[in-house]
Amino acid sequence: MSRDNRLYLAWVVALVATLGSLYFSEVRGFRPCVLCWYQRIAMYPLSVILGVAALGSDLAVRRYVLPLAAAGWIVALIQNLEDWSVIPTLKACSALADPTVVPCNTPWPLWGAGALSGLNGILTIPVLSLTAFTLIIVLLSWRRRRL
Known part of the structure; x- marks a missing residue:
């Protein structure tokens, strides 16, 4: 797979993740947590x-994008670790600290609970986010060829 194709795929992953998060909050009515x-x-x-980099074939975009994707990946990992009860829920994520806050470990149901019943509790919104950030990082982590 060429580096340009990986750039386009990373853009598609980011675009689907963005549209998916907007769908969950604006259409399904899920309130995002901290x-x-x-x-x-x-x-x-x-x-x-x-998107701009893919259209312009700007492969140098990696140096700007990878730190941002890594930051998102770390936050997604923290949220998943909370959901899996590996680490305690952060105080900022607790409704006890502020009753208007949506707890970060709220188990939002995903599409077709019947169709995905075997994945209930495994395929969550935080898992989707972690997957998207991971895919972007992997797609953009190609090695440079030295001349």
């Missing part, structure tokens, strides 16, 4: 920056 907002802050610019 960690979800931080992941959006990292993902939304990626969909624009990677």
Whole structure:
């Protein structure tokens, strides 16, 4: 796979993740938690920056995009670790600290609970976010050839 194709695929992943998060909040009515907002802050610019870079075949965009994707990946990992009860829920993510806050470990149901019943609890919005950031990082982590 060429580096240009990987750039386009990374853009598609970022675009699908952005549109998916907007679908969950604006159409399905899921209120984003604190960690979800931080992941959006990292993902939304990626969909624009990677789109512009892909259209211009700007392979140098990696140096700007990878740190942003890595930051989003870390936040997504923290949220998943909270969901899996590996680490305690952060105070900022707790409804106890502020009753208007959506807890970061809220188990939002995904599409077709019947169709995905075997994946219930495994395929969550934070897992989708972690997957998207991982794909972007992997797609853009190609090695440079030395001349």
